[in-house]
Amino acid sequence: MISDADDLERRMDGFTKAPQALPWRERRALAHDVGRALRAGRSPAEVHNVLAFLAWDDQWMVRKAVADLLTVVPEDSYDIFLKELLADSHGSVRNAAENARKDRDRAFRQERQAAREARHVGELVNQLREHGEDVAQQAVAVGHRLYKLLSKAMIHDLRNLLWPLQANVERLQLQPKASTAAVARIDQIARQLAKFVEAAEAYAGDIPLEREPQKLKDVLQEASQLASEGVARAGLDPKSVHVMVDVPAGLRVEMARQTLVAAFANLIKNSYEAYRDHAGQLRPGRIVIETQQTKGQVIILVTDSGKGISDEDLKYLLEFVPGRRDKTKPLSTGFGLPIANRFIEAHDGSLAIISQLGKGTKVRIKLPTTQWRL
Ligand SMILES: Nc1ncnc2c1ncn2[C@@H]1O[C@H](COP(=O)(O)OP(=O)(O)OP(=O)(O)O)[C@@H](O)[C@H]1O
Ligand SMILES: [Mg+2]
Secondary structure, X not given: OOOHHHHHHHHHHHXXXXXXXXXXXXXXXXXXXXXXXXXXXXXXOOHHHHHHHHHOOOOHHHHHHHHHHHHOOOHHHHHHHHHHHHOOOOHHHHHHHHHHHHHHHHHHHHHHHHHHHXXXXXXXXXXXXXXXXXXXHHHHHHHHHHHHHHHHHHHHHHHHHHHHHHHHHHHHHOOOOOOHHHHHHHHXXXXXXHHHHHHHHHHHOOOOOOOEEEEHHHHHHHHHHHHHHHHHHOOOXXXXXXXXXXOOOOOEEEEOHHHHHHHHHHHHHHHHHOOEOOOOOEOOEEEEEEEEEEOOEEEEEXXXXXOOOOHHHHHHXXXXXXXXXXXXXXXXXXXXXXXXXXXXXXXXXXXXXXXXXXXXXXXXXXXXXXXXXX
16 A cells, blocks of 8 residues: 555656646645645755746745645755745735744744743753752742642643544545545544643643552563554554564562653653654664662663754753644654653652764663652
């Protein structure tokens, strides 16, 4: 069976070889489909070349379709096409380009603002440390309780809306006359929403106080299995990436097992996703999970050679404030790292990330092997 992604790649490839062979309505449909793929987090290899043809098309409606998708084109294509389409001979194309520019600038400003606010929260907690670590921790705990209070009501309402939405999507899927593309899009939005609600709930949820000694190797293997299932649910083939769990079989750590399984699963899933290529598939790669033991603590390292994280993004992520979605990932909630950090901190542990853009990422989790604060 040819998937939509394969089909689009094939059409794009055919188009770049003979651009004139395609009637203009099909060229416009191609621009729409490229936009849809970009919005779903895919970035087909030929995207720049195809858009370069379409942005200079004789038909203004084709050029307008390109201007409409300027909000989602990759950074390196954006400047070139924006400049061209802002100077277009047709007013509708210029307007569409101008609107896309405004949208993109607004999104950029919001992101910068969110990053500043996240840093500000971190600074406030640091200032409180002058009054002692306990005071700082209590302030964080109060902040979290407020978040929990507010989000609980919201999550409840969202769930009540989500259930009938999902049930009706299922009914529509069975109707032969329903537009499959529209139903698929609604289904995708409902899934995104469900994942978001689930993540917000996990972040706000209580962490069990009971701790039991657990074999760390089993915990990490279970987490890795969970991550691989999550990756498969997102339509990626986890078999492309080999996970190596190199942990002594006898090493035990006291923990609330499911909490740490979930934390590690989030981290391992991120490492899988770091191998996503332009077409949105996983390229072959490796994730190495290993441990180092020092007195009173165990260090767990999760290392991948995936796409890495820029310094600027890393600074933001290390504030562990939820909600910053990665637009290149189709089902990103931005809750994965904050949840992992919260669950690890509840075990008196810490989470650090070292990363280099284009090279890969190492996540270092420290957990004490004795003495738990309850
Ligand atoms: N190992 C990694 N390699 C590259 N980027 C990473 C890695 N871990 C995290 N990131 C970046 O940090 C972002 C935030 O991660 P986080 O797990 O909090 O949310 P998410 O993965 O976007 O959403 P979700 O976890 O709900 O799927 C990711 O989207 C990704 O851009
Ligand atoms: Mg994640």
